[in-house]
Every structure is written in C-alpha cells, then in structure tokens.
Amino acid sequence: xxxxxxxxxxxxxxxxxxxxxxxxxxxxxxxxxxxxxxxxxxxxxxxxxxxxxxxxxxxxxxxxxxxxxxxxxxxxxxxxxxxxxxxxxxxxxxxxxxxxxxxxxxxxxxxxxxxxxxxxxxxxxxxxxxxxxxxxxxxxxxxxx
Numbered sequence: 070x071x072x073x074x075x076x077x078x079x080x081x082x083x084x085x086x087x088x089x090x091x092x093x094x095x096x097x098x099x100x101x102x103x104x105x106x107x108x109x110x111x112x113x114x115x116x117x118x119x120x121x122x123x124x125x126x127x128x129x130x131x132x133x134x135x136x137x138x139x140x141x142x143x144x145x146x147x148x149x150x151x152x153x154x155x156x157x158x159x160x161x162x163x164x165x166x167x168x169x170x171x172x173x174x175x176x177x178x179x180x181x182x183x184x185x186x187x188x189x190x191x192x193x194x195x196x197x198x199x200x201x202x203x204x205x206x207x208x209x210x211x212x213x214x
Contacts (some may be wrong), residue, residue: 071157074150081146082135089129090147092122097155106163 078087096119102108130136135143159185165176190197204212 071150071153074153075145078146078150082143085129086133086135086144086147087150089126090144091154093126093151093153095119096123097151098158101155102162103161106166107158115118168187 070098075087099111099115099119103110110116115160129144130144161180166178170176170179
C-alpha cells in the first residue's frame with residue numbers, strides 16, 4: 070500500500086513534494102512511538118529540530134505552484150504516503166522489538182529477510198528475471214559495465 074501511494078504521488082506531483090513529505094515522517098513516528106510503543110517523548114532539542122523540518126515543509130507548501138493551483142487535493146497522495154510510512158516505521162520497530170535478535174545487525178538482517186519474498190515475487194511478476202536473462206544473452210558479462 071505504501072508503494073502504491075508513493076508511485077501515485079510521484080505520478081501526480083513532483084519529486085520535491087514527496088521528499089518534503091517524507092522528511093515529515095520522523096515527527097509522526099516520534100508521536101507514534103510514544104503512543105504505541107511506550108517510548109519517551111523526544112528531548113526539547115529534538116522537538117526543535119523536528120519543528121524546524123515541519124516549518125520548512127510549510128514554507129515549501131506555501132510556495133508550491135501545484136498547491137496554489139490545486140489546493141489541498143494536490144497533497145492527498147503524499148499525505149497518505151506520509152501516514153503509511155510513519156505507521157510502517159513504528160510497526161516495524163514493534164515487530165523487530167518482539168523478536169529476540171542477538172546481534173546489532175540482527176534487526177537489519179531480519180527486516181531484509183522479510184523483504185526478500187515480496188521483492189522476488191514482484192520481480193517475477195514484472196518480468197525482471199526475463200529482462201536480465203535477455204540482457205545476459207545479448208551482452209554477456211559486459212552487461213555489468
């Protein structure tokens with residue numbers, strides 16, 4: 070769902086808008102961490118940094134031509150993307166926290182292993198393996214240069 074919102078956002082708005090909305094995710098994640106994971110609130114210094122990012126995003130929206138012409142609907146899909154990735158980040162922390170991982174790299178390995186099956190499924194469905202094979206037949210090892 071997050072990928073759908075991201076791709077729809079990219080097709081309807083510019084990359085800068087997506088980057089600005091993505092930059093707001095830590096602000097939402099900090100609130101979700103407190104609400105659902107029992108973590109402490111960020112320090113005053115962290116809040117100031119998060120609000121500075123939010124202020125920059127507001128400044129971007131105030132000067133965005135697409136926002137001026139389309140209003141709030143210009144930001145519907147980027148907002149959906151922001152909420153989804155913020156939820157995914159907070160929920161991912163909860164999942165990783167619930168699994169007993171013995172090393173510092175364990176959470177990274179765990180989340181990467183969870184991502185492999187869907188990635189391979191999408192690659193197969195999108196014909197990526199066929200394209201790689203065709204490129205290999207056409208160019209051989211030179212395909213990597």
